[in-house]
Amino acid sequence: MVSVRSVYTQPSSLTFSDLPWIIEHREDRCTLCGQCTAVCPKQAIYLTYRRQRVPKLDILKKKRGNEYRHFVGIRQNTEVDKMCIGCGMCSSVCPNEAIGPVPNPNEHRSRFHMDQKGDSWKRGGRRNAPGKTILDRLSFGRISMLTDPALDAGRHEFNTNTILGRVLPPEEYIRRKAAGEWIPPTREIFPFVIGSMSFGGLSPNMWLGLLQGVAYCNEVLGIPVVMATGEGGCPPWVLKSPFLKYIILQIASGYFGWDEIIRAIPEMQCDPAAIEIKYGQGAKPGDGGLLMWFKVSKLIARLRGVPEGVDLPSPPVHQTLYSIEESVMKMIQTLSMAFNFRVPVYPKISGSTSAKSVLNNLVRNPYASGLLIDGIDGGTGAAYNVSMDATGYPIASNLRECYQELVAQGRQNEIPIFAAGGVGKNGNVTQNGMALIMLGASGVHIGKYIMQACAGCLGNELGRCNVCNVGICPKGITSQNEKLFRRLDPDDVAQRVADTFSSIQTEMKKIMAPLGRSQSLPIGMSDALTIDDADAAERLGIKYAC
Amino acid sequence: MCRLALKTADIPFSPYEVLNGMEAMQEGYDGSGLGLLLRGVSFEDYKYKKEEQVILSGIAHTEAAVRRLQRLMEERGFEQDYDHRFKVNADLIESKDRYQYIVRVYKKPEGLTEKELEERLMQTRLFLRRNGEEHGNDLTVFSFWPDVVTIKEVGWPLEVGDALGLNDDRIKARVVMAQGRQNTNYGINLYACHPFFIQGIATMTNGENTAFIPIKEWLEGKNIPGYMGYQSDSEVFAHILHYVTKKLDLPLAAYKHVITPLKSEELDAHPQGDFLKGLRTSCRRLIIDGPNAVIGTLPDETCMLAMDAKKLRPATVGGRPGAWAIASEMCGVEALVPDRDPTLDFQPMREHTVIIPPERKELQIWSQFDQFTLSQAA
Ligand code: SF4
Numbered sequence: 001m002v003s004v005r006s007v008y009t010q011p012s013s014l015t016f017s018d019l020p021w022i023i024e025h026r027e028d029r030c031t032l033c034g035q036c037t038a039v040c041p042k043q044a045i046y047l048t049y050r051r052q053r054v055p056k057l058d059i060l061k062k063k064r065g066n067e068y069r070h071f072v073g074i075r076q077n078t079e080v081d082k083m084c085i086g087c088g089m090c091s092s093v094c095p096n097e098a099i100g101p102v103p104n105p106n107e108h109r110s111r112f113h114m115d116q117k118g119d120s121w122k123r124g125g126r127r128n129a130p131g132k133t134i135l136d137r138l139s140f141g142r143i144s145m146l147t148d149p150a151l152d153a154g155r156h157e158f159n160t161n162t163i164l165g166r167v168l169p170p171e172e173y174i175r176r177k178a179a180g181e182w183i184p185p186t187r188e189i190f191p192f193v194i195g196s197m198s199f200g201g202l203s204p205n206m207w208l209g210l211l212q213g214v215a216y217c218n219e220v221l222g223i224p225v226v227m228a229t230g231e232g233g234c235p236p237w238v239l240k241s242p243f244l245k246y247i248i249l250q251i252a253s254g255y256f257g258w259d260e261i262i263r264a265i266p267e268m269q270c271d272p273a274a275i276e277i278k279y280g281q282g283a284k285p286g287d288g289g290l291l292m293w294f295k296v297s298k299l300i301a302r303l304r305g306v307p308e309g310v311d312l313p314s315p316p317v318h319q320t321l322y323s324i325e326e327s328v329m330k331m332i333q334t335l336s337m338a339f340n341f342r343v344p345v346y347p348k349i350s351g352s353t354s355a356k357s358v359l360n361n362l363v364r365n366p367y368a369s370g371l372l373i374d375g376i377d378g379g380t381g382a383a384y385n386v387s388m389d390a391t392g393y394p395i396a397s398n399l400r401e402c403y404q405e406l407v408a409q410g411r412q413n414e415i416p417i418f419a420a421g422g423v424g425k426n427g428n429v430t431q432n433g434m435a436l437i438m439l440g441a442s443g444v445h446i447g448k449y450i451m452q453a454c455a456g457c458l459g460n461e462l463g464r465c466n467v468c469n470v471g472i473c474p475k476g477i478t479s480q481n482e483k484l485f486r487r488l489d490p491d492d493v494a495q496r497v498a499d500t501f502s503s504i505q506t507e508m509k510k511i512m513a514p515l516g517r518s519q520s521l522p523i524g525m526s527d528a529l530t531i532d533d534a535d536a537a538e539r540l541g542i543k544y545a546c
Numbered sequence: 547m548c549r550l551a552l553k554t555a556d557i558p559f560s561p562y563e564v565l566n567g568m569e570a571m572q573e574g575y576d577g578s579g580l581g582l583l584l585r586g587v588s589f590e591d592y593k594y595k596k597e598e599q600v601i602l603s604g605i606a607h608t609e610a611a612v613r614r615l616q617r618l619m620e621e622r623g624f625e626q627d628y629d630h631r632f633k634v635n636a637d638l639i640e641s642k643d644r645y646q647y648i649v650r651v652y653k654k655p656e657g658l659t660e661k662e663l664e665e666r667l668m669q670t671r672l673f674l675r676r677n678g679e680e681h682g683n684d685l686t687v688f689s690f691w692p693d694v695v696t697i698k699e700v701g702w703p704l705e706v707g708d709a710l711g712l713n714d715d716r717i718k719a720r721v722v723m724a725q726g727r728q729n730t731n732y733g734i735n736l737y738a739c740h741p742f743f744i745q746g747i748a749t750m751t752n753g754e755n756t757a758f759i760p761i762k763e764w765l766e767g768k769n770i771p772g773y774m775g776y777q778s779d780s781e782v783f784a785h786i787l788h789y790v791t792k793k794l795d796l797p798l799a800a801y802k803h804v805i806t807p808l809k810s811e812e813l814d815a816h817p818q819g820d821f822l823k824g825l826r827t828s829c830r831r832l833i834i835d836g837p838n839a840v841i842g843t844l845p846d847e848t849c850m851l852a853m854d855a856k857k858l859r860p861a862t863v864g865g866r867p868g869a870w871a872i873a874s875e876m877c878g879v880e881a882l883v884p885d886r887d888p889t890l891d892f893q894p895m896r897e898h899t900v901i902i903p904p905e906r907k908e909l910q911i912w913s914q915f916d917q918f919t920l921s922q923a924a
């Protein structure tokens with residue numbers, strides 16, 4: 001027997017029961033087709049060829065000996081970098097239901113070893129915080145029972161759109177209109193916006209599918225959905241296409257892709273929906289964008305104007321500028337000017353206790369077109385685990401206090417606040433979004449929900465998959481590897497985008513009808529909301545109901 | 547449900563007529579209260595001159611409140627010309643804390659511009675209201691304006707009329723707005739009773755205002771004196787009308803474009819679509835959702851009726867040159883102006899604003915799809 005002392009172990013040696021996901025493999029069903037090992041994005045499993053000793057004792061002949069049985073099977077890797085991520089691709093390709101990951105209820109020793117080579121754990125995805133969110137717990141309680149007839153979600157007409165852009169107070173609007181002065185640009189859009197996910201962060205097929213779907217929503221379904229690019233520019237063919245009007249171009253601290261955009265301005269057929277200046281992101285406040293080298297393909301390198309295969313970390317701040325006040329002012333003005341004051345320009349910040357100060361700044365800036373606040377439950381393509389899990393500020397109360405600040409100043413119609421961060425995290429996208437709207441948001445941005453609903457993203461809050469950062473996305477959503485993104489058919493994504501937004505619109509009507517609202521989006525209709533938690537009710541200024 | 551009735555006629559008539567008209571519509575309401583607003587007022591025993599005098603309406607709930615009112619008005623330089631007393635039969639009044647119904651005529655303060663006078667009158671009304679609230683609600687003030695008398699009381703409308711002796715022809719008017727039922731959404735409170743009044747503008751509404759909170763929060767945020775109260779979700783209709791016509795200086799026709807704007811596709815085809823789209827965006831928080839019928843009157847005795855955008859509340863207007871009625875039920879119009887051609891009765895659709903001009907010759911039916919005169923921003 002091998003002595004225990006000679007067993008080779010290191011501090012980071014793990015066994016399968018230390019890992020978050022354990023592969024269960026049924027050898028009685030396995031036909032050794034090898035599809036699971038081929039598909040596994042992590043090389044977490046391998047096909048092995050094993051020999052089993054079968055002791056043999058022939059008493060009559062007084063002979064002892066061994067016989068050997070040979071067999072093959074699937075085994076799980078236990079090295080940290082090859083740890084199973086529970087994506088379930090193996091089970092989805094297995095023709096015999098012979099394999100699949102199960103969550104390990106044990107504590108995960110692997111958690112202590114994710115920082116191999118001194119590199120802190122980076123990943124994509126979302127905060128690991130399963131369970132109902134505060135948004136999930138809000139319900140719509142002001143049912144219009146006093147008057148009859150109530151509205152009919154199926155038959156009446158509903159206005160489900162919102163306004164993006166700076167809105168003048170009526171007196172000022174009338175004055176400027178009469179004097180022929182500049183009126184800030186506004187857009188009538190669907191209040192559920194596809195949040196910033198970059199071309200680079202997303203695969204070309206995913207991006208194309210989303211854009212196709214968005215165009216279909218606008219042009220066929222009449223739902224004016226817009227999508228934001230995220231940092232990293234926009235493919236030139238899109239910039240020069242009539243689809244640009246459905247796109248919010250994001251500029252972030254790395255300014256990636258903006259050479260291309262600025263150069264394309266003279267050839268643009270239409271204006272973009274808006275410009276989003278990213279100052280912060282809910283999933284990783286204080287961090288700039290990060291595109292890890294795995295994903296900097298030839299195409300992406302060309303688009304961003306960088307060499308291939310290098311990490312692209314954007315700085316956390318817009319370097320050239322001194323303070324957020326100055327930065328916001330200069331950048332908003334510059335970008336407004338670049339598009340001849342015809343395009344709304346607004347900043348995106350991470351949820352924070354200081355969000356109100358930023359907002360107050362914007363109120364005084366006549367070119368600021370809105371504010372997007374991204375809460376702690378937001379997602380990202382790549383970030384440090386610690387940023388994702390522990391840094392940030394929840395959206396509900398942050399949005400509410402900002403809205404109430406505007407109400408106190410009578411400016412709530414002038415600066416639309418958009419909210420993001422965990423909308424639809426548990427699937428209740430319309431309910432979450434409408435709750436935020438009633439708390440005061442003019443609309444919401446959704447990213448993870450779109451990836452899950454429209455492209456089948458496998459990620460969840462238990463750490464499933466979430467390897468969006470390293471270019472091995474098993475669904476081809478966040479990979480620049482052609483072999484992977486070919487798995488995703490843009491037409492299918494487009495179809496799902498159309499399905500998703502039609503269904504959100506129907507659900508919006510089902511929420512608005514019993515509240516007796518159909519003519520305008522119930523922004524700030526806080527009397528409609530109730531929650532079963534007295535403290536949360538007090539904090540949000542809504543009714544406690546139990 | 548609220549039942550609404552308005553009558554406007556060249557020849558002053560008794561408000562009791564309108565209460566009788568409401569009786570015709572009694573099926574639909576619970577009779578928990580009455581609100582009356584009279585314009586073009588004439589008293590049997592006093593020659594009232596609207597160019598020279600203003601009228602204060604309200605209720606003093608105690609003797610002390612009457613005396614205080616007297617003193618406060620004197621202190622503020624208002625000279626009283628006439629004190630109208632109803633012949634009250636207290637037994638018919640449910641509430642027992644009504645010491646005196648106030649309808650007092652004062653001399654108009656002199657040396658003020660139109661705007662200053664309007665401001666002064668409103669500030670005085672608000673001051674008296676606050677003063678009443680500070681004294682345990684012993685003084686309720688409804689209106690303080692030339693040629694306007696307001697009466698609000700809890701109880702069955704006709705009975706309230708009997709209690710105040712309104713059938714004795716001692717007070718008559720050319721325009722009477724009447725609303726039956728207190729607003730019960732937010733508790734019974736005399737201030738929650740329609741018609742609502744602000745600087746000469748009055749409205750009453752039936753139905754529920756589901757967009758109340760966002761509208762109210764926006765109006766309060768404007769910090770315009772008088773945009774307060776909101777014990778009823780319908781009070782905002784009066785303030786929006788005030789805001790559109792007095793603060794934005796837009797024509798009456800713009801009211802409908804603010805409360806129930808047309809859809810984008812409709813505005814794309816509208817001759818003033820560009821302006822109206824911008825107006826819709828700027829006034830987005832004032833969009834109502836209904837179901838409502840809004841009936842309003844202006845200082846020049848113009849009367850108007852507009853519906854919510856889905857027209858979930860019906861209302862009818864009918865009449866003949868010289869006398870017109872607007873009511874939430876057809877039978878109300880029938881009772882108020884029986885000698886008309888009923889085939890010409892009109893029920894406005896979602897895009898209509900019905901306007902009865904002060905001349906009372908004919909109805910104007912104005913559609914949102916029509917162009918309107920826009921002095922400033924055409
Ligand atoms: S679940 Fe995913 S990572 Fe785990 S073994 Fe299967 S394919 Fe590989």
Ligand code: SF4
Nearest residue numbers: 457459465466468473
């Ligand atoms: S499926 Fe792709 S996008 Fe979704 S979590 Fe996995 S790697 Fe990320």
